Amino acid sequence: MTGRATDTPRWVLHVDLDQFIAAVEVLRRPDLAGKPVIVGGRGDPTERAVVSTASYEARAFGVGSGMPLRIAARKVPDAVILPVDHAAYTAASDEVMATLRAQPDAVVQVLGWDEAFVGVATADPEAYAENLQHAVLARTRLHCSVGIGDTLVRAKNATGFGKPRGRFRLTAENWLDVMGERPTIDLWGVGTKISRRLEALGIRTVRELAVADTAPLAAEFGPKMGPWYRQLGRGDGSNVVDDTPWVARGHSRETTYQQDLVARDAIEAAAQVLLAQVLDDVAAEGRPVVGLGLKVRYAPFLTKTFTRKIAETHDRATVIAEASVLLAKIEPDRPVRLLGMRAEMAMPDDAREGHTPTRSGW
DNA sequence: TCTGGGGTCCTAGGACCC
DNA sequence: TCTGGGGTCCTAGGACCC
DSSP: OOSSOTTSOEEEEEEEETTHHHHHHHHHOGGGTTSOEEEOTTSOTTSSOBOSEEOHHHHTTTOOTTSBHHHHHHHOTTOEEEOOOHHHHHHHHHHHHHHHHTSTTOEEEEEETTEEEEEEEOSOHHHHHHHHHHHHHHHHOOOEEEEEESSHHHHHHHHHHHTTTOEEEEOTTTHHHHHTTSBGGGSTTOOHHHHHHHHHTTOOBHHHHHTOOHHHHHHHHOTTHHHHHHHHHHTOSOOOOOOOOOOOSEEEEEEEEEEEEOSHHHHHHHHHHHHHHHHHHHHHHTOOEEEEEEEEEEETTEEEEEEEEEEEEOOHHHHHHHHHHHHTTSOTTOOEEEEEEEEEEOOOSSSOTTOOTTTTTO
């Protein structure tokens, strides 16, 4: 006998806050409860911006995140439109994550502002999840839904069936019964492009993907991604929740300009502003810069990216000088609607070798 | 008057070396 | 003189997520 309760099954819980951003706004403005609330940009629907979150009342009108704010405002004339307040959401998120970490024997892997995996050994995952929901509500006044699974993928996919405020369990046993007839785009990690390419291979549903031959998948998507998509279709993969502190590979800043930039000077000045912000973020971490990136959008569907490896340095002036090589690649006489600057940082030597928490472990 | 801003990982193809 | 094949590094770009 070891000290570990080896026959207690390990479960993955995927915790997802319900309409998180809108809910945080309602907490500080209770008069908004029950109203269509849309959060996006600077809260001005005449500006170029998109919806970050809509409350369920606004979603009933067909508004969803990613939609241009202007169109959302037209769909819901009575909507309350609020600016994005990052600091408020970060503070609320920190409270939620602290609550999760305080649960008995919980291993917590944060995925974003409003979601996390919780790994736990328990004989009754539903009861554990319900306790967790009560704890989050008591401490933050926010509601969440919980997906319960025997793998990370199944837990993640289960959550949607529990919304709002509920729980749902997906395991090897019921995966294909629940997911089998759904289109592949419902899978986490399959978007519009991949689902379309799968369809061209004759694969439309999750079940069809689950039983597909790997050879044509590998031929279409490459030796890594091909087999990975098939595994997604089966819901298989790791059940290990990884609480290793996240280390950023880099930092970037992007801005969409309300009016396109035309003059060369204006474009270069704007890029320097973004680069300065990026270097502030990098400096705050004290890690050297090893690469640079530039993104430029000339028109809605024409985006170019340029990257460049540079010799490891802490010196701002050196980085700015290196960036001029990328800036020279911006085409003249072409209106620019978005600029982005990115700096890649040297990774710490310890432990990150081969560690890719967001994807390849699954 | 369509399309944010912050990230991650993978792949293809060219350059270069042996 | 022409040509092979493997490996690595780098850049551009694709795709996905919240």
